[in-house]
Amino acid sequence: MGRTVVAEKYLESEVKTLVGSGAKYGLIIGQNTTGRAVVAHLCCTPPSEAASDSPVNDSWIAKHAKQVIQLLPGGMDILGLFVVASPDLFKSHETQLRSALTAIYRALEKLPQLHDTETDERLVALLDPRTKKVTCRSLELSSLTSSLRPAEWRFQELRWHRAQSALSVQVTSGVGVLAAETSLLRQVMTSLEPFLSSLADASCLVDGKLVDGDALLSGDDEKPGKSAGKTFAFDLLYDTTKTPPSEQLLEPVEAVIRINGRIHCLAYLHTKATVSEAAAALRRDARRSLAARCQMHCDSLVEEQPSDEAATVLHEPPRRVLAPLSGSAVHVSDYLYPGDTPGDSLQTLSELFGLQLEVDDVLDTVEVASEERAHSECSSAAEALDEIQEQLQQAGGGGIGCLHLLLAAAIVGVGILVSSLLLIGPRPPGTQ
Structure with missing residues (x-):
């Protein structure tokens, strides 16, 4: 057969x-x-x-x-x-x-x-x-x-389950003497490999619960004939010791690459898929997504003349947007450079997938540009600080108010740090 x-x-x-x-x-x-x-x-x-x-x-x-x-x-x-x-x-x-x-x-x-x-x-x-x-x-x-x-x-008629995750990426990697002679893309992907490998052994929380990998993604309440699939929020819990911070870099290096941010991961599964199948699909999506945006970013860079001055270079790779396949619940991706709008994706989606879409069809809120998100988070934090200060004044608070303000400011700093995918590097030769 x-x-x-x-x-x-x-x-x-x-x-x-x-x-x-x-x-x-x-x-x-x-x-x-x-x-x-x-x-x-x-x-x-x-x-x-x-x-x-x-x-x-x-x-x-x-x-x-x-x-x-x-x-x-x-x-x-x-x-x-x-x-x-x-x-x-x-x-x-x-x-x-x-x-x-x-x-x-x-x-x-x-x-x-x-x-x-x-x-x-x-x-x-x-x-x-x-x-x-x-x-x-x-x-x-x-x-x-x-x-x-x-x-x-x-x-x-088909139904698709949707698995999604907000994956935090925090990678620090040294670039050795030999690696420094390779392309920036090779250096970046080599730096990401320990992090991506650590995801293979990641534990999964599904909608906040630890679930056996062999269990059906939909659980035991799956009913035939339902009109739509379900959406599941995954948390991938991986071993952070495989991606050591910069202070643990022991050997002298030509440069240090830091990759900080949070990316949106997405996968679609058939209705009989297991939790482990969904986790594997999300891991592959993370690898595809990082590879795609790093490839695009490195290809877009203009060669710069080397400088003797010590400098740290900040790169912002493209962010992810989604677009629906006509007649299906499945979405595909495109990646926008800083300053681009959803309308800039329409030609790519038309040429590669044959999709005839309008600007409003492109979902551009799954990842937000760093400047926009940082401004939003700073504004929200500022409002929170004003509210805390007003409450403390009404309560006649003294010294403890300073602690609250400092804690709120620290939260703002963390929010800005992980708001988007950023590449920082390299350091000048001879440093470590």
């Missing part, structure tokens, strides 16, 4: 739109589960200017896949590809279809921790422009002798 593929109901009408839009091929986005694949979206690959005799331009769709994977939330992955063509293409161009699939996953192998490597079975779907029907096959890429096997594709 072939693999079962269940696609979001809204995609049934989306297929009719795709085959009439001039689209040629694209990526299948969804989630692999035990026994079946769940499809959340079909995103067309933008047209390529390069001529190709094959139904799919291998290098072009592979490049598209590398860009898309970093913007997917946890739990979502690239399941395969689709081509607008009749089912006869399976017989006439099986070699070319295998080649295109291989190109996609060979490109993703360079980002092994950003995508699902637990399954080797990938999908190829043909969207018949005449009948508007979908014919699907699966292929095991690891076997050179495997052939395309029939897969049952059907549409149905």
Whole structure:
């Protein structure tokens, strides 16, 4: 029996739109589960200017896949590809279809921790422009002798559970002599690796409660036929000793990188997912999110002339925004540089995912720019300080009022420290 593929109901009408839009091929986005694949979206690959005799331009769709994977939330992955063509293409161009699939996953192998490597079975779907029907096959890429096997594709209403977490990132890392010769991106990602590795052993609180990892995410009250999934708040409790503070850096270093902030993590799970599956999806989302924004930030930097003056450089990487997939509860990401607005995401979301959105569709409140958030928190703290001072004056308080004010000021300082993701570094050579 072939693999079962269940696609979001809204995609049934989306297929009719795709085959009439001039689209040629694209990526299948969804989630692999035990026994079946769940499809959340079909995103067309933008047209390529390069001529190709094959139904799919291998290098072009592979490049598209590398860009898309970093913007997917946890739990979502690239399941395969689709081509607008009749089912006869399976017989006439099986070699070319295998080649295109291989190109996609060979490109993703360079980002092994950003995508699902637990399954080797990938999908190829043909969207018949005449009948508007979908014919699907699966292929095991690891076997050179495997052939395309029939897969049952059907549409149905789907529900997704949403897991989210506000993850605090506090990393201090020394850059050694040899590492100082590498790119800034390499230095930053190397600095983040101990922190990301520590998340693998993190304990989880779900809605404030410690839950067994093998338990269903939805608990025992899951009822078939409900119209919507649930949202769960996760706290990932990780070992902070794996990311030592700067005073514990023992060896001389060329520079010190500090990464402080709080990021929004997001994952979508099928309704039978366990707590451990949700935690794993959130960990992958954290890695994708940090990798994406650090890559964007480092690529945007203009090379500066080296200076002999001791200096600390403060960087603010892009912040995360979310946008809904048409007809689905699933949201994908984009990242905005300081000063950008949600409208700046519309072109990226259109080109990579084929989404036609309005500015109001982009959710830009999950992470707030550092200046805006710091100003908001300072204003709130100032109001709190005024209220405390007024209460103390009314009560005739004396010395203890100073302690209250100092404590409130300390809280303001902490709020500013973790309000956004910041990179601080490097120090001048020769310091430690």
